[in-house]
Amino acid sequence: MITATRPDQDMRRTRDRQSERQNMRRLYMLLYPLCLFAAVTSRLAGHAEDAGERAAQSVFAEARSAAYAAAGYAFHA
16 A cells, blocks of 8 residues: 655654644643633622622633633634
8 A cells, every 4th residue: 555645744743743732731831820810800800790690610610711712722823
């Protein structure tokens, strides 16, 4: 069977994916504290929904999802 890819192309793709994962982790580690601060201040300031309407999410889960969402947009640009 003849393949269209060369071994060096496969290695380059693997390195590119690993590099993207590493960049994603770094960006997440930068964004998470900022999102955590924003989530805490939002809840303390009362900008969040009423207690009955508030999602059953902890502040940490809210910050994690916001950080992943923001980091994901960075890779779409």
